[in-house]
Amino acid sequence: MIELIEIRKNVLEGLIKEWEKLEKAPSFTSLPHYNTLKFEIPKLDLRNLLAFCDQATPLFYWSDRSHEKEYLGIDSIHQVGDSDFLSVIEDIVRENKDLYYIGGLHFSENSKETNEWKSFKELKFSLPLASYERKRQSFILKINFPKSILFNKKEQADFSFKVENVLNFGGYGITETSKTPVDLDEQEDASATFEDLSEQIRTSDTSLYPQKKEWTEMVQKCLKELKEDKLTKVVLARKKIFKSRSPIKPMNFFELCKEEALGRNFTFFMRPKEFQSFLSFSPERLFLLENDKIFVDAIAGTRPTDPNPIKDLKFEKELLDSKKDAFEHMVVCKMIHEKLNEFSKKVYMTKNMEIMKLSHVQHLQSEFEAELKPGFNLKSIIEKLHPTPAVGGSPSNKAKDFIANHEPFERGLYASPIGIISKDYTEFAVGIRSALVEQNQIHLFGGAGIVIGSTPEREWEETQSKMKSFEHYL
Numbered sequence: 001m002i003e004l005i006e007i008r009k010n011v012l013e014g015l016i017k018e019w020e021k022l023e024k025a026p027s028f029t030s031l032p033h034y035n036t037l038k039f040e041i042p043k044l045d046l047r048n049l050l051a052f053c054d055q056a057t058p059l060f061y062w063s064d065r066s067h068e069k070e071y072l073g074i075d076s077i078h079q080v081g082d083s084d085f086l087s088v089i090e091d092i093v094r095e096n097k098d099l100y101y102i103g104g105l106h107f108s109e110n111s112k113e114t115n116e117w118k119s120f121k122e123l124k125f126s127l128p129l130a131s132y133e134r135k136r137q138s139f140i141l142k143i144n145f146p147k148s149i150l151f152n153k154k155e156q157a158d159f160s161f162k163v164e165n166v167l168n169f170g171g172y173g174i175t176e177t178s179k180t181p182v183d184l185d186e187q188e189d190a191s192a193t194f195e196d197l198s199e200q201i202r203t204s205d206t207s208l209y210p211q212k213k214e215w216t217e218m219v220q221k222c223l224k225e226l227k228e229d230k231l232t233k234v235v236l237a238r239k240k241i242f243k244s245r246s247p248i249k250p251m252n253f254f255e256l257c258k259e260e261a262l263g264r265n266f267t268f269f270m271r272p273k274e275f276q277s278f279l280s281f282s283p284e285r286l287f288l289l290e291n292d293k294i295f296v297d298a299i300a301g302t303r304p305t306d307p308n309p310i311k312d313l314k315f316e317k318e319l320l321d322s323k324k325d326a327f328e329h330m331v332v333c334k335m336i337h338e339k340l341n342e343f344s345k346k347v348y349m350t351k352n353m354e355i356m357k358l359s360h361v362q363h364l365q366s367e368f369e370a371e372l373k374p375g376f377n378l379k380s381i382i383e384k385l386h387p388t389p390a391v392g393g394s395p396s397n398k399a400k401d402f403i404a405n406h407e408p409f410e411r412g413l414y415a416s417p418i419g420i421i422s423k424d425y426t427e428f429a430v431g432i433r434s435a436l437v438e439q440n441q442i443h444l445f446g447g448a449g450i451v452i453g454s455t456p457e458r459e460w461e462e463t464q465s466k467m468k469s470f471e472h473y474l
Helices: 004-023 046-050 083-095 115-122 153-166 212-227 250-262 309-321 323-343 378-385 396-406 456-471
Strands: 034-040 059-063 069-080 100-104 125-135 138-146 201-209 233-244 267-273 276-280 285-290 293-304 344-357 361-372 417-422 426-430 434-438 441-450
Touching (some): 004 138, 046 125, 046 250, 069 153, 083 100, 083 125, 115 267, 212 233, 212 396, 250 267, 250 434, 250 456, 267 417, 293 309, 309 344, 309 361
Antiparallel strands (some): 059 069, 125 138, 434 441
16 A cells, blocks of 8 residues: 555655754765655556646656656756756766756757747756656655755745645545545546546647648758758658647646557656646657766658558568668768767667567667767767757758758757756657647647658658657547
């Protein structure tokens, strides 16, 4: 039984004891800027727990592709809204190995700010106040607090009140009459009480950016520049906006799509404010840092999957035999190899153009591993690797300029670096297979690599197949 009242009571008592202990420490200046109190807790479903969190509290969720690591962050005690402060994050997590920041950078830091992305630009990375963590079968609750709270009883009282609210889960998990602890896992699934979101969506009120005519013109302009050797590849994206009759609770949408989290995907969820969230079920790793090594994916080349094994095998063979897709994939691999060589001692290709099957599409996938040279920081690694030709193009700067000048919307976190930063585990995914919930709208995104041999119609269909990860739920 998960006794929520007992956990909350132990946390509040533990905080007071921890503050008293730290106030007696020999040197205040030697303490980390942010400290952590840890509690072992019983097994629980963190994705299910998301649905019980207060609707107005900032939320952050991350699960790696192997499903061995899972993090649920609630509220925030430190926010970073500028990529220049990545070095500050690295210094902070180096002081305390129990800390992590979670969030994402925008596809282009210089893009014009639009309303739907404003909250995400103000809150790029956050250090959660409370964090539920699973590493394989081990479950831990962490409470993070600033050392500035020590010797200040008023701030400690205010912080305790915030902790109590964060661990309350909006009253869920406690019966209204007896207030006795209950087993959260045995409660009726929260999604059962949700209004059927798909019934709210007015499919007749769907907007496309760009429209098909504008898409065709944009692809043709790109092909013209490719033929003039100004570019090798450009990844162009489009989005589809669904409108609901009323504001959409982000957790309702997450619940609707949570089957996608069961596949070979990273799961990223960020809700800076009520009725605003970004959700990604990305198959693509940008990089993993581990023991002075870096691991990078190359994913390019796409076909649909099909429940019929014969049709599915036909799509797979078509993808493996396609010269156009092989060239597109080679452009990505070449760029990654070149970039890794700039800050690595040795680079190895550990997987070469194998099929990666997902729920609605299949890709060509290669993987790289490299030994890092000393002296490279997180900001420089991200600047070298993002955007890969799989989401930007080649040459990178010219492709980004073409995207900025021709796509009729801001990408924001779509196709951007999203992930988690800590002392011992730092991993970023590429924010594809993603959706933005903003008030009463759901924005779905899909991109396609344009190279010599591409056609507007076929790339339109490819973007459609990528948006199916979400669209079929609506």
